[in-house]
C-alpha cells in the first residue's frame with residue numbers, strides 16, 4: 001500500500017482536540033494514518049514525500065444539496081421567485097434534457113466543484129446513471145438520488161419510482177464505496193401523499209435515507225396548509241417520511257415547534273444560503289436550529305439558482321447572513337460555519353469517516369495556497385478560510401487517497417472538453 005507523507009504543512013483538522021497542527025500527515029491507501037508535529041518514521045520509509053510549506057491543508061468541503069446538471073441553465077432564469085422560476089424557466093427546459101445533456105452539465109459541475117475544493121456532493125436529479133458515471137470518472141465522492149416528481153399519471157409515477165429504486169440499488173456502495181444513494185420525493189408540493197408513502201416504503205425496503213425539499217418558501221407552506229390542512233413538517237411526519245433517516249433541503253420557514261419535531265426525528269437540514277437569497281426564499285433559522293441540536297450542513301443547490309458551486313462562498317454566507325438578520329455577531333461563528341461545510345456535511349449524509357483530518361479518517365482533503373496577501377498576517381486560519389479565502393486558492397484536492405487536482409489542474413477530467421460539451425448542450429437545448 002502506497003505511503004505518502006506531507007511535511008511542513010499547516011493543518012486545519014476540524015478535530016476539536018487539536019484544531020491546528022503545524023507538521024505532517026501520513027496517508028496510506030485511502031486513509032489518514034498519522035497527523036502530528038513530528039514525522040512518525042524516518043524519511044526513507046515513505047513512497048512519496050510532499051513539501052507542504054506555504055499550504056493550508058483542511059478537510060474537503062461537503063456540498064449536501066444540489067442538481068449538478070442544472071449548470072447548463074446557469075444564467076438562464078435569474079431574479080425570479082422559486083415557483084415562477086421552476087414553472088416558467090427550469091421545468092420547460094429540463095423537459096428537453098437528454099441523458100447526454102445531464103452528462104455534460106454534471107461533468108461541468110463536478111469539474112467546478114473539484115477545483116473549488118468540494119470532495120463530496122449530494123445530487124438529486126434525473127438520468128442519474130450519468131451522474132454516477134461522472135462521479136466514477138472524476139474521483140469525487142457522491143451521495144446520489146433519482147428525484148421524483150409525482151405530478152403525472154399512475155403509470156409514469158410507477159416507472160419513475162421503479163427507476164429510482166433500481167438506481168439506488170445498483171449504485172449504493174459502488175466506486176470503492178465513494179457512491180451512496182438515497183430515495184427522493186422531490187417535495188411535498190410535487191408529490192401526492194400516497195406517492196410519498198410509496199417512496200418511504202421503498203426507502204424502508206432498501207434501508208436507505210430520504211432526501212427532499214421542504215419548507216423552502218412561505219408560499220409553499222401556505223399552499224400545503226390550504227391543500228392538506230397541515231404545514232409541510234406535520235404533513236411529512238404524518239406520511240412517515242421521518243421514520244427514515246432524512247436530509248431536508250432548505251427548511252427556511254420553520255416554527256419553534258417544527259424545529260423541535262425535526263430534532264426529535266434527527267432530521268438533518270441542508271442550508272442553502274446562496275440559493276435561498278437569490279430566489280428570495282428567505283433566510284433559514286440556522287442559529288435556532290443549531291441551538292436546538294439539529295444537524296445542519298451546507299449546499300449550493302443547482303448552479304441555476306446560485307449561480308456557482310463555490311462551497312467556500314456558502315461557508316462565508318452562513319457565517320455572515322445570520323449576523324446580519326439577527327444583529328448578533330456570534331449567531332453563526334466562523335468555526336461553526338466551517339464545521340457546517342465539512343465535518344457536519346459528512347455526518348449529515350451518514351459518512352462517519354470523512355470530514356476531518358484525523359487518524360483513521362478517509363483521506364479526503366484539500367490544500368489552499370496561503371502564501372498570498374489575503375492570508376497574512378498568519379494569525380487565525382479558521383478566520384482566514386471563512387472570511388478571506390476564495391475558491392481559486394484551492395491548489396490540490398485528494399479524495400479517497402487519490403489526487404484529483406494538483407497545482408490547480410484537474411487530473412481526472414479534460415477541462416476543455418468538459419466546457420466545450422456543456423456549451424454544445426446548452427446551444428442545442430436553446431435551439432430546440
Ligand SMILES: CSC[C@H]1O[C@@H](n2cnc3c(O)ncnc32)[C@H](O)[C@@H]1O
Nearest residue numbers: 090124125126147148149186213302
Ligand atoms: C426531480 S429532479 C430535481 C428538481 O428539482 C428542481 N429544483 C432545483 N432547485 C430547486 C429548488 O430550490 N427548490 C425546488 N426544486 C428545485 C429542479 O429544477 C429539478 O426539476
Ligand SMILES: [Zn+2]
Nearest residue numbers: 066249301302
Ligand atoms: Zn434543490
